[in-house]
Amino acid sequence: MSKFVHIGYGNIVNAERINAIVNPDAAPVKRMVHTAREEGKAIDATQGRKTKAVLVMEDGQIVLSALLPETIATRAQE
Template sequence: MNKLIHIGFGNIVNADKIISIVSPDAAPVKRMVQKAREEGKSVDATQGRKTKAVLVMENGMLVLSALLPETICNRAISESENSQDET
């Protein structure tokens, strides 16, 4: 079963498809986000708020979130632990 995690404002992603969760502050990440926007390979899930995390997905898409990377990571870990408890 796919593990879904909440990334803020009612937006949910498949945790199994996340390659990395990075902060948007570094210049290389800013360039990566800009390029993805130009190519139509980004999903803005911030609801107009400041981007605090960039999720890099398996298919090359970027998902922008207003939650901190640590928060999303903790939710993914928590979800992973919960699914292990069920098995």
């Protein structure tokens, strides 16, 4: 059975499909997010708030969250 993790503001992702949870402030991550947006592979789950975490999924999609990476990682491990 799949395990789901709450990533903020009513948004949920499959925890088993998360490859990485990274901070969005680094230049390589910003480029990755920009490229994903251009390719239509970015999902913005911030509800208009500041992006604090970028989730890289197995299928190459990028999910943007307004929660801290540490918070999401803790929830995914529970």
